[in-house]
Amino acid sequence: MAFVVYVDGQEGTTGLRINDYLAQRSDIEVLRIDADKRKDAAERARLLNAADVAFLCLPDAASREAAAMVSNPKTCLIDASTAHRTAPGWVFGLPELCKGQREALRGAKRIANPGCHASAFILALRPLVDAGLLAPEALVSATSITGYSGGGKGMIAEYQGDAPAQLQSPRPYALALTHKHLPEMMSHTGLKTAPVFMPVVGPFYKGLTVSVPLHLQQLRPGSTPEQVREALAAHYEGERFIRVMPLRDADTLASGFFDVQGCNDSNRVDLFVFGSETQVLLMARLDNLGKGASGAAVQCMNVHLGVEESLGLV
Ligand SMILES: NC(=O)C1=CN([C@@H]2O[C@H](COP(=O)(O)OP(=O)(O)OC[C@H]3O[C@@H](n4cnc5c(N)ncnc54)[C@H](OP(=O)(O)O)[C@@H]3O)[C@@H](O)[C@H]2O)C=CC1
Numbered sequence: 001m002a003f004v005v006y007v008d009g010q011e012g013t014t015g016l017r018i019n020d021y022l023a024q025r026s027d028i029e030v031l032r033i034d035a036d037k038r039k040d041a042a043e044r045a046r047l048l049n050a051a052d053v054a055f056l057c058l059p060d061a062a063s064r065e066a067a068a069m070v071s072n073p074k075t076c077l078i079d080a081s082t083a084h085r086t087a088p089g090w091v092f093g094l095p096e097l098c099k100g101q102r103e104a105l106r107g108a109k110r111i112a113n114p115g116c117h118a119s120a121f122i123l124a125l126r127p128l129v130d131a132g133l134l135a136p137e138a139l140v141s142a143t144s145i146t147g148y149s150g151g152g153k154g155m156i157a158e159y160q161g162d163a164p165a166q167l168q169s170p171r172p173y174a175l176a177l178t179h180k181h182l183p184e185m186m187s188h189t190g191l192k193t194a195p196v197f198m199p200v201v202g203p204f205y206k207g208l209t210v211s212v213p214l215h216l217q218q219l220r221p222g223s224t225p226e227q228v229r230e231a232l233a234a235h236y237e238g239e240r241f242i243r244v245m246p247l248r249d250a251d252t253l254a255s256g257f258f259d260v261q262g263c264n265d266s267n268r269v270d271l272f273v274f275g276s277e278t279q280v281l282l283m284a285r286l287d288n289l290g291k292g293a294s295g296a297a298v299q300c301m302n303v304h305l306g307v308e309e310s311l312g313l314v
């Protein structure tokens, strides 16, 4: 018997991509809402409550509204928005976060998927905190370079229309230093202080890389770049979507440049450690619409339904 799935926000950037993934699956029956009822609360409530799994691919306020509509105890919600990522009762949708996370996702009926920048930041730093290399009290900074599809339909239209010249250069943003991913970045790494975080959106569709520069003096005394890479490799051993690259990745150093789009069209995260005698630079790369959004949501569904090993993501 097929699992019944509904995507609330089926016409948005994340929803469309989830539907592409689901279309390849014979074990999933997708409920679709009529075009003229896409924002009709009663019809959305009916479909949400008819689903085994419902994805919320909506702005935050609409996600909160949708969650409040669900009374069927069997419906599992997987929310792609920022609304519930540190909310009590919701499990964070990052199976690789730590031991026990998969089991938590199997049992959960409320799953909040990470933000795209946050996924990369957390996957790069959580192992260092868990291994005792980076103290929870550490003060860190991060930048993120991202494609414009991260900004949803609105930003895509801005870039693909008659775009003004300033959109052709990288644009730093969130300069009030209050980016909406900071709470989840702290809560799911264990860091007690928010990083100084500067995202930069560039004139390409998708692909994202978070970089975290660290002086070795910021780490446990005596730490080396080798130990940093080792901590990542040990944490993610056996994880099929996480690739810990060789220390000082030779291909990148030989080419001289880092390829921000190198994980596009995959659900993969590549983790890089570059290092000198006194410094390390951690870089985490993903497709913001893959492991940064829709791929991650489908992966969480697979984990929840207990079909993770068999299905559809690369
Ligand atoms: N794009 C990305 O890389 C990522 C996005 N996310 C998050 O996922 C969520 C969806 O983002 P994204 O797909 O990019 O956004 P889009 O703007 O592309 O799509 C949002 C969709 O939600 C629909 N919608 C808005 N309000 C309602 C409502 N009240 N009822 C039903 N549908 C509604 C919109 O309808 P309409 O078409 O009429 O505007 C639109 O189709 C957001 O919370 C976003 O922050 C998370 C990680 C990464």
Ligand SMILES: CC(=O)N[C@@H](CCC(=O)OP(=O)(O)O)C(=O)O
Binding pocket: 080, 081, 082, 114, 115, 116, 117, 146, 147, 148, 149, 150, 151, 155, 180, 181, 199, 201
């Ligand atoms: C380029 C761009 O604007 N990106 C979005 C993040 C996309 C994402 O992860 O959004 P949610 O947290 O809403 O899920 C931003 O930085 O706000």
